Amino acid sequence: MDSSPNSSGKPVDDSEFLEMTQQDPAQVKILRQSLEHLASGLGGDALKEMAREVLSGRMSLREAANVSAYAEQAVEQAAPLAEKWASMSDRERDELAAEGERRLAEERRQLDDERRAESENRSGVKSRHDGRGWSLY
Template sequence: MSNEREIGDADLTDITGGDEARARALRKTLQKLARSSEAGAPLQEMAREVLSGRIGLREAMRINAYAEALGERVAEGRRAYEALPPEELERQQEEARRYLDAQREEIEDERRGPASGPPGGPSRHDGGGRRL
């Protein structure tokens, strides 16, 4: 997919109910699937097709090979999720919340554009030591 056009977060917000952070997380997950040999050929192909914009995610789910492969992965994940002890479940849920918060912050940082000051944000002082 190196020279191909790739969809952006906005192309997935219909799937995520308008949640930009979840759309970004979904796009990043699709990118990982597209690169992962562990995902298996059908999921890799589906991810590449969706990321290229040749097919929408909803449309992809109507293709038997993709739906079956994804269904198997979801079932595996569900079994693993249900087997988690409560403390681990809570830890993973908190980790997921932090991840989505980080995606939201990343989106906000992009909207703000490049910082006009030193790393860590704009300075509150000018060169003469006077507060702006």
């Protein structure tokens, strides 16, 4: 399978994932990281191909879910996780859910810090086109 990027030469934009993550940039970041792990071959050849197709922008994640080879391998890879989940106590499930919530909160904090730093950098740097400090006279 061709692993070159989409015709624009850029990877898929995060906005492609916003709808399926309830517009949550932290969940988008985690979804992208998961796809990058799959693209490295973590989940087998079919999921590697699927992740590369999605990350390149050649296929949406929704389209990929409808490809039987991808769906079959996803189900196969998820089966042991489902068995493990079923064997967990309610307390263990709650702990795992809390760990997920902590990860999301940490991602949100990091994104907020990055936005704040970008905003501070922009407000402190004078654009060469801002019109301040220049006069024709």
